[in-house]
Amino acid sequence: MATEAALDTDPRTAWRLGLNQQQLAAATHEAQPLMILAGAGTGKTSTLSCRVAHFIETGTAPQRILLLTFSRRAAREMLGRVERVVGGGAQRVWSGTFHAVASRLMRLHGRAIGVQPDFTILDQADMADLLDFIRAEHGHEQRDRRFPRKGTLETIYSRTVNAQQPLAQVVERYFPWCTDEVAAIASIFTTYTNRKRAQNVLDYDDLLLYWNVLAGAEPVARQMAERFDHVLVDEYQDTNALQAEILLRLHRHVASITVVGDDAQAIYSFRAATVDNILSFANVVAHANTVTLEQNYRSTSPLVAASNAVIALSLQRHEKTLWSARSGVSRPALITCHDEADQSNLVCDSVLRSREEGTLLREQAILFRASHHSALLEVELSRRNIPFVKYGGLRFLEAAHVKDVLAILRIFENPFDEVCWFRVLQLFEGVGPAAARRLMSALGVQPATAVSPLVALLSLEADLAEPALSELAAFKELVTDCAAAGAPLPAAVEMERVRRFCKPLFERKYRSADSRLADIEQLEGLAAQSPSRSAFLSDITLDPPGSTADLAGPPLVDEDYLILSTIHSAKGGEWDVVRIIHAADGMIPSDMATGDAATVEEERRLLYVAMTRARDRMEIYFPLRYYRRPRGRDDAHGYAQLTRFVPEDIRRHFDSIAPTSRAASEDADGRGVRSGHVAVDAELQKLW
């Protein structure tokens, strides 16, 4: 590396400093199909960023580069790096997730394939709701026959579309208990599809589906693809069949495609992602070259050794073996805890110890399989005044009151959106599903009439009883203010009016209306950052707040806080110290995922992903006892075992730390004593 840097006197290519030979080869590889097989911590992000920078420096306009990433966060980070290399302009690179890019392209080119550019987007929950609406129409509500519920229907639908497999095959393979109902399901899906089209809405899957059509329909395909010279895809191991097809179609019209990924880190098969994409890339794409990155710069060698040992037990073969030149003495620790409370305490102790030793809280992460696994720990962290930010599993958009508010905005944006009307109308007292349906047909929502349902609403004489009648009057007023106004209001202003309209309704409907209304104020803050209502609605569905920090806004910039994250959301991240909690069988692998061998293998990779996030220190915790009833006073509990992915014969890569002493455990149980001291101390502190 040093020699290359010395030879390189052109200051514009100074960025090459620090790239090893393979990385440099990948970054500056000619404009040919390229696959970069990048093991964990091998500098994938720098390499990809440098490849983008390389294209820009060799004359490609930034806006002619398409960078597809797994999340908006990843795109931002990468473009930040590109910018540091090439200076300004990097922000003009087309970047984002497949879905976000599809949405942008569809607004530009959709008309050519029959998509109105002002469509609104259905998220997963909306998809389920619309399917449920149709399910009821098709008469599947009766209880005598069990029929897949809305969530199941949505899962079947998405898998069918994303895997590009026939429905019957998908049902037989993944939902065998629904095999008898395939015809009925197909009929629901047909209606669903027609309905979406009539309402000018696209669901998540449509974004990919229509992009794929767009990419295959000449002449517009050429027009669309000719925007780009180079297409780069990050995390290629987590793309699905549909995404691969889109990429291959783009390939026909662009100068180069580059994919980066690691089959050992594939963790999204539940979303129909398939490692086949990356494994077969070289066979499917003519003249494709491969560069493999195996030197891990992130972790110390004992940590790499342990991760290697875990993934080596995989039934599948991964052709790389990572190595690290970073020496380190400490092996990862396997820490057995008495129970969950003990685990929380030990984690907090360890976090504070690391901080005392100089590691910032934000350089420490706690990772877990499922979002709720951190619940008890969060309580303990708050009790000890340790600030934290949680990534992943944020159900903000799924909260009923948030959906209510967004549904109103979406009606303004797209007055034919059935799901939103159905939801909004039921906000009125005494209006349930049946009355909502009646009102919707009076308004001409579906089948669509020539006159906008919003206009129809203003002259609607509804046969409702009193409380609902004045509520409806208030709603008409809101519509006049917002949707019928001459010039569109800023999204935040509109949100604020919607909130005032909702206040009395929420106070009647929800127990804790105050905190819910506070959430809506947060939403106003988000809306203020968007240029328009339409942009706001798209942004929030395609890039929902991924962490508690994203929601609270950016005021905590220079404050220090611990990172909590689901393993899925930790993808791409790295921290000095990583602690994995609930590493017990039943958690990793999750009980829900022990069905077949393939899903168990994915759980193994999940643990591997978690382990490879650590730079210097890794601790794996698992509680011996799980109480059946977390709040119960009884002692009903079951015993857990360490995850099967760390069997006896690879334990030599770890330091095993035996259960803590009895005293420590009682301390954990006897909270009262401890918190008493803490409380007294806190009081005294105020006096000093």
Place this chain on the structure above:
DNA sequence: AATATCCGTATTTTT
């Protein structure tokens, strides 16, 4: 047909 009440219960992971 809508709403109140009570019930267990169950939750992976995310665009």
Place this chain on the structure above:
DNA sequence: TACGGATATT
């Protein structure tokens, strides 16, 4: 814990 589902009530 909140939520969805089933039952009872208006």
